[in-house]
Amino acid sequence: MSAADILSQTATPGPRTVEIDIEGMTCASCVARVERKLGKLDGVSASVNLPLESAVVTVPAGISNQQILDTVKATGYSATLKHDAGSRPATNPHPGATREGSGADANPESAAQEHKAHGGTAATLLPLLVTAAILTIPVFLFSMFTALQFPHWGWVVGILTLPVVTWAAWPFHRAAAINARHFSSTMDTLVSIGVSAAFLFSAVTLAMDPMLTAHGSAMEGHAPLYFEVSAVVVTFLLLGRYLEAKAKAKAGDALKALLELGAKEATVLRNGIEVKIPAAELAVDEIFVVRPGEKIPTDGVVTDGSSAVDTSLITGESVPVDVSVGEPVTGATINTSGRLLIRATRVGSETTLAQMGKLVSTAQAGKAPIARLADRISAVFVPVVLIIAVVTFGLWLLFSLPVISSAELQSAFTAAVAVLIIACPCALGLATPVGLLTGTGRAAQLGILIKGPQVLEDTRTVDTIVLDKTGTVTEGKLSVVDVVPLTQVPAADVLRLAGAVESHSEHPIAHAIAAHAADAGTLPEVTDFTSSPGGGVRAGIEGRAVLAGRAGWLEENHVVLTAEAKSALIDQQQRGTTAIWVAVDGEAVGLIALKDTIKAGSEAAISRLKELGLRPILLTGDNMAVALQVAAAVGIAAEDVHAEVLPEGKVAAVAQLQADGATVAMAGDGVNDAAALAQADLGIAMGSGTDVAIEAADLTVMGNDLGQVATAIALSRKTLGTIKTNLFWAFFYNAIGIPVAALGLLNPMIAGGAMAASSVLVVANSLRLRRFGR
The missing domain is CATH 2.70.150.10 (Calcium-transporting ATPase, cytoplasmic transduction domain A)
Structure with missing residues (x-):
């Protein structure tokens, strides 16, 4: 499919998911504005991620990709198509969806320039930062220390500040202008207005009184000039944005490393x-x-x-x-x-x-419910701050009446500028996505895939975990330990027929029987094979109808089990084996006895799950005697064992726990677990299992170790906790900083430094997740 085809695509059978790269976003307000604009298209919903500079958009039939890109561009940002997932439904994206070509932007060079103008990468910010720092140092020293001042120092400081507030601050001014063109505002609006106001106020003051700094250090007090405020604020903000860019790149290293693992x-x-x-x-x-x-x-x-x-x-x-x-x-x-x-x-x-990379990328591009609070606030945050700044300026002047002195005018101006600068919601916009980016990246390094940000919320509330026995708690690699003939059919024939019919099944028990039978001799051909998940299998072999499976499966197929046969089954169960019935032409001819081994780390994993506040429940289609032996060995209470449960019974068991008030997680790995994984509040697939189980789950553990399930829940909770910490400090910072600035208790330079520091601290707090489990 060509890029032109992708862009013009409108005739789709149903909702599809489109991923786009967006350049130029700088804060939570940008995110909220893009989502709001896209949401105005009929049937379109979007989740925008700030640190990844991307969006996942659900698009209905009749809306083309070009319309999506044009809408984003009309909002004031550059947009290019990452890939189109039109071949997969939006409600259940396939992790292996193909990436189509990008290049959808008609002018890539323009897009790159706009990205640079909006802030860009650490490499594009570094020249601006270095220039601003070199010029700001003398501006700050001459302005703040009278001993260094000389005749007409104000003019020198003004000239040195000019490149800082124009060229170095250009990313802020350009972004503010683009937003203003679309009748909107972001944090760049606050910065641009604050810096420009401080510079112009100082320039006008100096022009109106050319002799203001003519006497150098002999002048008493501080001249009413704020050139150093403009220069220092721009430098601090560029430093903060540069450190952000480097930290955000580091936060995404885990995903990049994952995608680069493949052989070349x-x-x-x-x-x-x-x-x-x-x-x-x-x-x-x-x-x-x-x-x-x-x-x-x-x-x-x-x-x-x-x-x-x-x-x-x-x-x-x-x-x-x-x-x-x-x-x-x-x-x-x-x-x-x-x-x-x-x-x-x-x-x-x-x-x-590729599927792992896709799942991680999708999770990182998503939005946790906790992030919606930040989005709702940021949507109105900047306009409210602008109003607060104007009101602050007005009230300072009002309380100075009837005579407004130059000192009082300076105080009013300083307070208003400090409000503009301290209020920039950078930290608010980064709090959730950077935490999610780092947490999911670290999870991928540990072999854990988090399907979406909603999963983080789910892990917080889960109090019960249902564990499938075979393949989850136990090795799932059963071996045949006995063949019990029940009629005149020899044990060798019972094994041969059972091995043949089971050779077409994907179940671990079937694999064990087929492998054991194949070692004993050649297996006959099979015809008319059918399978009932959790029940058994049936096929035609050498002109005979052969069944293998549970007692209920045989009875459903009108096989009568004698008292002697049932006694033999009980005897095997008491030995702790799993016994499979074999029937030929409607008669039970034997039992195949198998035994599984408990995984080495299962006991420790279940102990850790208990430490996390989870109640472990063992759920299995095996018999009660075997289930109780396994439960006792790994530390699960006998009353929390559910044995001889069919696939639909697993769903019912999970549903019953939920009806009793439990919030249920389930870990499983087979086809017969998929429905229960989907029913659970949190589905956890063991990566050794089937694709359908992984598709139905919320968390996927790529290994076989149950301990990774505990790690997955612990890391998810840690990630959510980090995000909450980030949001608390981001909200706290703005809630405290704005009134302090409005009261005139905060110098604009300190406000600029604090604003930059808050963003860096949020990112640094998130990066602590990279050390999880080390």
Whole structure:
């Protein structure tokens, strides 16, 4: 699809999600204005992210991408298309959505210039900051220390200040002018007006009284000039914005590092010859070679060889995973030992790494409910501040009546300028998105994907966690320990038939039975295979109808279970095994007994979940005897065990807990967990599970360790706590600073420094999340 096609797209089957880059935003007011303007388009909703300088826009059919871009530009900012996700519904974005080309802006050079004018990157700000600092130092010294003053020093100071308030402060003035053209205002409006007012007041004062500083240091008191206020405020604000730009770039390092993990080259086999190609050119089903020490370039299945694969880059787990023929591998992981031949199964945007990047990016671009408060305030904040500044100036003069002296006029002016400068809502605009950016980035480094900012709010209120047993608390790698024949059918035939029918199922139990049976001999062909999640499987084998599964599944298929057969089942359950029925032509012919092992870290993980205030509940389709043994081993109370639960029963169990007043999280990894994950207030998918489980979840743990679930909840709560701290201090700063300035108790220079410092402190507080778990 060409850029022109993307831009003109209007005929879409339903709502779609469009991501755009927006250049020129500087504060929360900018964010609120863009969202408000886009929201006026019929059916359009937008979430704008300040530190990422991007927006995720939900667009209905009939609205083109060009209309979205034009609306943003009409608001006063530069907008370019990041990618169009028209192929995926807006309500359930697919994590592997393809990125289309950008270049939607008709004038990239103009866009870059506008971005620079609005503040831009640390590199574009540095020359302005250095120039302002060099000129501001003498301005400040000459103005504040009478010992350094000389005849007509005011004119020298004014001339030195002029480049600072014009060229160095140009980002503020240009942004203010653009906003004024659209009858709106932002923090740049406050800065531009405050700095310009201080300079012009001083210039007019000096022009009206050329002899004001003619006597140098012999002059008594401080001359009514505020050149140093203009220069120092601009320098402080440029310093703050420069530090912000560097810190915001650092906050996004985790996502950038994640996206750069992939291998750059791949060695493919073509006509028996090894050929090196860029990894991006790999095609599905192509065979490629990975030698020891090399990164696996894309997701695939091993076709030859065996090795141990270091998956720490993706899962956060340090122990290498053994792989052999037929087992899946993930792109960006490292082959540590043997030579592998791998068939590519996913390439480009469909790979696990690309999906991780997409999920992290989507989460960072979203907006937590807590951020809406800041947005509502910022929408009216700047106009209110302008009014407060005017009222402050007026009241100072009013209280000076009937005679207004020059000193009182200076005091009124100083108070009004201090109000304008101290009120700039930079910290308010950065409080939520920078915290979210850093927290989700750190989570990605730990192998944890947070699907959206709403998840942070959910983790705060969760008090109960439902844990699926197989694959979550236990290894999920069952092994056959016994085959119990119930009729004249030999145990070997029971195993052979069970292995054949289970070989077409994705369930861990089925894999274990099929693998064990295959080791014992060749499996027969299977026809008419059907599966019932949580029940069992059925197929035609050698002209016979073979079933394998739970007792209820057999009974649904009219298989009668004798008293002797049920006694054999009870005997296996008391031994702590999981027993699967095998029936042939309507008769139960045997039991396959399997046993699972508890994951090494499950007990410690459940203990940590309890420390986080969560009540763990074990939910399983297995029998009660096995479930109770597992629960006792990991520290879950017997009354919190729900066994022999079907998939629909898992949903009902979660719903019942919610009806009883619990806020429920659930961790699971299989197809039969997907519905319950969606039902839970917080769904947590174990990354070793199926795509459908991951898609249904709010949090995804890329590894197999239950301890990562506890880490995910702890980090989410820590991120939310950081955001709340940021918002508190941002609100507190403005709430205290404005009245102090209005009362004339705050020098404009100190106000400028404090405003810049508040933004840097908010970002620095957020960056502490990068050390989480270290």
